[in-house]
Amino acid sequence: MPVAIVNDHGGVEWQNGAFETTFGSDAKDWLNAGARAVGGERGWLQDFFMDGDEHRAIDVEIEGRTFRVERIMTADGYSAPAVALWFEDVTNERQMEQSKSDFTAQIVHDLRGPLSGIQGTLEFVLSQEGAKLDSMYTDLLTEAQRESERMMGLISELLDFSKIESGNFVMEKEPVRVAGVLKRAVRSLQQVAGRDEIFLMSAHGRDAPQVIGNVEKLTQAIINLVSNSLKFTPKKGLISVGAQIVRNGDLPESLVITVTDSGMGIKAAEVQQIWEKYKQSGNKSLRGGGGTGLGLYIVKQIVEAHGGEVTVASLEGIGTSMVIKLPVKKTSDTGITTSPRLTTS
Ligand SMILES: Nc1ncnc2c1ncn2[C@@H]1O[C@H](COP(=O)(O)OP(=O)(O)OP(=O)(O)O)[C@@H](O)[C@H]1O
Ligand SMILES: [Mg+2]
Structure with missing residues (x-):
């Protein structure tokens, strides 16, 4: 696993072999970028120094892949404050997670259509005053209606939930x-x-x-x-x-x-x-x-x-x-x- 000790200017103080083979000499460019505030927004590397406890691990996009960067410890004895970080390539996991939640959102959304159909039908049958329904059937249909309402509630809830979890819970105000x-x-x-x-x-x-x-x-x-x-x-x-x-x-x-x-x-x-x-x-x-x-x-x-x-x-x-x-x-x-x-x- 790539590991490096990086100072707060983005300079590499120490690196292991895996770090070198994975990132090569380009590492200094994106480390430098991470150590700067761009457009007033703090670079990801700065988070480890400023809110160290809150940002123990951060997902970072590096050269088209996603790495989970975790701080192992703060390191003393270097030219500037430094942290030891390890880099785990989580590109595939993150892609899987995203497609899984998109998939859930789609299915849950599609379930609503047929259920609305069932609800409409039940409502229609129950509202037919002329039709002489046996009271036992009325009760059964009312029960079916109640359960379909409950199911609709659950579906809406799951839809909102999957949106929240995938970060797509945007609302117009x-x-x-x-x-x-x-x-x-x-x-x-x-x-x-x-x-x-x-x-x-x-x-x-x-x-x-x-x-x-x-x-x-x-x-x-x-x-x-x-x-x-x-x-x-x-x-x-x-x-x-x-x-x-x-x-x-x-x-x-x-x-x-x-x-x-x-x-x-x-x-x-x-x-x-x-x-x-x-x-x-x-x-x-x-x-x-x-x-x-x-x-x-x-x-x-x-x-x-x-x-x-x-x-x-x-x-x-x-x-x-x-x-x-x-x-x-x-x-x-x-x-x-x-x-x-x-x-x-
Ligand atoms: N008004 C209330 N009176 C008594 N207990 C409540 C009340 N509101 C919520 N609770 C308790 O809090 C729990 C969580 O509520 P929540 O709405 O998150 O879940 P739920 O109603 O069990 O399921 P869901 O809303 O997902 O269908 C409930 O299971 C219930 O035990
Ligand atoms: Mg509830």
């Missing part, structure tokens, strides 16, 4: 009326709530402002939270979705969206782990089967891509409240409220 987002999310789950005898309502102040964001993704985040509440709240329970501005003096500072339920709550010991991918708490879903444990992970990614944060307050046996806080910045005195423009990848 525009001014968004939060009241509209809440209304859409609640409307899409109202039928499920009614069927399960749960009272689902949304409330927001008259002045619920605009934020700069992505309507689809924000709606998805609220839907994920409300679907969780629906899974973990018993019959006759209450779920409320609300939005409110938090002011600092006269200036709006943030917009807080809450999804609160009167459900079973989450154990204190499990409350931290629920944001991680595939992590579920010990709670058993009251209806439908279990999910994949990706819902909250996706919510967190969406909220953070909006510059916000999401937290949870929960009491076992009493209920759960999920709180999304989005930044709202008043720009000059035009009275226009916006949140900072963010780019995500």
Whole structure:
């Protein structure tokens, strides 16, 4: 494996034979380039010196191949601060990973088409009032409809997840009326709530402002939270979705969206782990089967891509409240409220 001791100017202080045969004398060119800041952006080699702990290993493109460069140690006794690095060629692995996640995204995307067809058919049959369906068949078809909704939810979640993992989770941002987002999310789950005898309502102040964001993704985040509440709240329970501005003096500072339920709550010991991918708490879903444990992970990614944060307050046996806080910045005195423009990848 190529190993070299490199100083913070990109000079090679020592190299092994593998380093020499792999890179030859060209190494000094790309090492020098890595040691400089180009267009204000720090070169990859500088990362090892400035944020050494955070950047223990970095993927670097070298002459058309991808190398995983890992710092083995900082080395003393040279003309300048130096680090020992080893270089592993990971070109094939990275290509495989990329094509695997592209492949997953494509399959998951293609699954939606036929499933929409099934859903449409079920909806049509169930809405035929003239047709005298035996109540047993109505029940069975309703069950099929419920499961197909669940499957559609899982597919959308996997699609978002594979986009996040492959770095393709880009969202266009525009001014968004939060009241509209809440209304859409609640409307899409109202039928499920009614069927399960749960009272689902949304409330927001008259002045619920605009934020700069992505309507689809924000709606998805609220839907994920409300679907969780629906899974973990018993019959006759209450779920409320609300939005409110938090002011600092006269200036709006943030917009807080809450999804609160009167459900079973989450154990204190499990409350931290629920944001991680595939992590579920010990709670058993009251209806439908279990999910994949990706819902909250996706919510967190969406909220953070909006510059916000999401937290949870929960009491076992009493209920759960999920709180999304989005930044709202008043720009000059035009009275226009916006949140900072963010780019995500
Ligand atoms: N409102 C809630 N009340 C009680 N427990 C909750 C609530 N929201 C989330 N949880 C717990 O947190 C876990 C993680 O939630 P998350 O949405 O990430 O996954 P999931 O709902 O199990 O699956 P998925 O959303 O991927 O279908 C859930 O399994 C559940 O145990
Ligand atoms: Mg969920």
